[in-house]
Amino acid sequence: MTTAEPLTQQTQQRLADRLKRVWADTHPELSPASIAQWERCTCRACGRSQLVDVLCLGDQPPANAFLSPGDTGRRETRFPLSVRLCENCGMLQLAHVVPPEMLFRAYSFFTSSSNRMGEHFSMLMGRFVEESVPSGGLVVEIGSNDGTALASLRHRRVRVLGIDPARNVSVMAASRGVPTITEFFSEPLAAEIARTAGPASLIVACNVLGHIDDLDDVCRGIQRLLDPTGTFVFEVPYLGDLIERAEFDTIYHEHLSYFAVRPLVALFQRHGLALTRVEHFPVHGGTIRGTVVRGETLTDSVRRRIECEERMQLAEPSTFARLDERMRQTRESLRSWLQMQRDAGLTVWGYGAPAKGTVLLNYCGIDTELLPAVVDSTPMKQGLRVPGTRQPIFPPGALTVQKAQRALILAWNHAAEITARECEFQTAGGRLFTPDLREWKHEPGGVEFFGDTPGGFRQSLDVDVY
Numbered sequence: 001m002t003t004a005e006p007l008t009q010q011t012q013q014r015l016a017d018r019l020k021r022v023w024a025d026t027h028p029e030l031s032p033a034s035i036a037q038w039e040r041c042t043c044r045a046c047g048r049s050q051l052v053d054v055l056c057l058g059d060q061p062p063a064n065a066f067l068s069p070g071d072t073g074r075r076e077t078r079f080p081l082s083v084r085l086c087e088n089c090g091m092l093q094l095a096h097v098v099p100p101e102m103l104f105r106a107y108s109f110f111t112s113s114s115n116r117m118g119e120h121f122s123m124l125m126g127r128f129v130e131e132s133v134p135s136g137g138l139v140v141e142i143g144s145n146d147g148t149a150l151a152s153l154r155h156r157r158v159r160v161l162g163i164d165p166a167r168n169v170s171v172m173a174a175s176r177g178v179p180t181i182t183e184f185f186s187e188p189l190a191a192e193i194a195r196t197a198g199p200a201s202l203i204v205a206c207n208v209l210g211h212i213d214d215l216d217d218v219c220r221g222i223q224r225l226l227d228p229t230g231t232f233v234f235e236v237p238y239l240g241d242l243i244e245r246a247e248f249d250t251i252y253h254e255h256l257s258y259f260a261v262r263p264l265v266a267l268f269q270r271h272g273l274a275l276t277r278v279e280h281f282p283v284h285g286g287t288i289r290g291t292v293v294r295g296e297t298l299t300d301s302v303r304r305r306i307e308c309e310e311r312m313q314l315a316e317p318s319t320f321a322r323l324d325e326r327m328r329q330t331r332e333s334l335r336s337w338l339q340m341q342r343d344a345g346l347t348v349w350g351y352g353a354p355a356k357g358t359v360l361l362n363y364c365g366i367d368t369e370l371l372p373a374v375v376d377s378t379p380m381k382q383g384l385r386v387p388g389t390r391q392p393i394f395p396p397g398a399l400t401v402q403k404a405q406r407a408l409i410l411a412w413n414h415a416a417e418i419t420a421r422e423c424e425f426q427t428a429g430g431r432l433f434t435p436d437l438r439e440w441k442h443e444p445g446g447v448e449f450f451g452d453t454p455g456g457f458r459q460s461l462d463v464d465v466y
């Protein structure tokens with residue numbers, strides 16, 4: 001498809017019909033009326049119906065729907081992965097919603113799988129508890145996963161409560177001593193928590209706002225639960241980084257929204273909430289952390305950030321036409337590099353089976369011929385296969401045992417941690433590359449990367465505060 005051109009009526013109808021059929025097959029309990037809601041025609045941030053189609057990554061299986069050995073004979077359910085831009089507020093968002101019950105009840109991503117992420121969240125919690133939570137105050141985390149962030153508060157005199165719909169990760173959180181409600185966050189749930197546990201001094205939501213279709217309901221829930229002087233802190237991958245570094249593999253069905261500051265301000269303002277501070281981190285390829293309080297003030301720093309986004313043309317359809325071109329170039333260069341390795345008799349395995357790895361492999365059409373297997377440290381993923389392209393997933397040690405000569409780091413946001421961990425593989429002659437084809441090496445003084453970065457793709461980021 002050519003980007004920045006609206007889909008034809010006919011194509012839109014075909015996609016919508018297909019999605020409804022999939023919904024009806026997989027969820028017989030849903031009424032036709034509820035199924036019909038799952039194509040998004042109004043903006044999640046401003047509510048207006050000025051959405052234009054700007055990108056299409058084809059039909060893809062859900063990125064975390066790993067296949068068990070018994071599943072390999074069956075056809076996988078694929079959903080359209082198409083992206084729309086709101087011409088009114090600039091919010092980038094997915095057009096189609098895969099049932100959240102399918103995506104989030106059994107979750108294969110664990111926050112604790114990266115030591116660095118554990119440190120990052122523990123620093124976030126420590127700082128905001130000191131800034132905004134009195135002794136005995138309540139800290140609530142939306143999307144608390146395996147409890148890593150809240151568990152870091154165990155020595156502080158505060159009460160903690162996690163909320164996460166995934167049963168398996170909630171059990172892990174409970175085993176860490178983190179009380180967790182195994183549910184989707186919603187306004188009624190927020191009202192119930194406020195009634196039974198009192199208002200929250202701090203509400204935290206990291207890498208979860210993008211997963212939620214009804215952001216108005218989230219904001220209403222925050223209004224219900226937050227203490228009048230409380231703070232809401234969130235982290236989301238930043239759209240500016242997605243575009244600058246062509247991080248298109250972070251586009252998948254779980255991520256319904258791709259946030260810039262301007263649409264976030266519009267969303268919060270409609271609910272009597274004010275985004276007062278934005279910080280920018282290199283985490284997950286570029287993340288913004290927002291601090292939100294009750295009120296309507298637009299601070300100078302946030303206003304400057306919005307001006308900067310205008311200069312970056314984050315809300316221009318032509319920006320996405322350029323991104324589409326870079327996506328195609330990445331597909332070409334990655335495929336020809338893998339073919340060259342194969343022709344030279346070198347075996348390349350994937351390192352990490354993150355959700356973004358599924359997207360990269362499927363979008364680029366990288367099957368087991370080009371990349372026979374991947375390794376991942378998450379026990380729940382080992383023994384399964386990557387959705388769509390079907391590479392088997394082994395524990396990391398298999399890389400050396402099976403004598404792979406190259407590893408393509410699909411979890412490129414953890415490249416430094418992985419390179420430092422894989423000394424044995426490198427000592428045995430193995431070489432590590434990220435999808436931009438830069439080589440990573442563990443040196444005595446730390447990790448270094450080599451090679452040109454065509455088009456400035458995924459370089460490291462500095463931390464800055466607006």
Ligand code: JHZ
Pocket residue numbers: 109113114115207208237254284351352353354355356357375376377378381396411412413414417418421
């Ligand atoms: P990682 C996650 O996406 C999850 P994903 C989520 N959908 C989200 O919103 C975004 O982040 C922002 C493995 N690994 O973090 C573990 C090793 O094998 O990039 C994981 O399977 N060895 C909520 O799924 C994967 O890589 C290691 O040394 O793209 C990393 O997944 C390390 C550090 C990781 O998440």
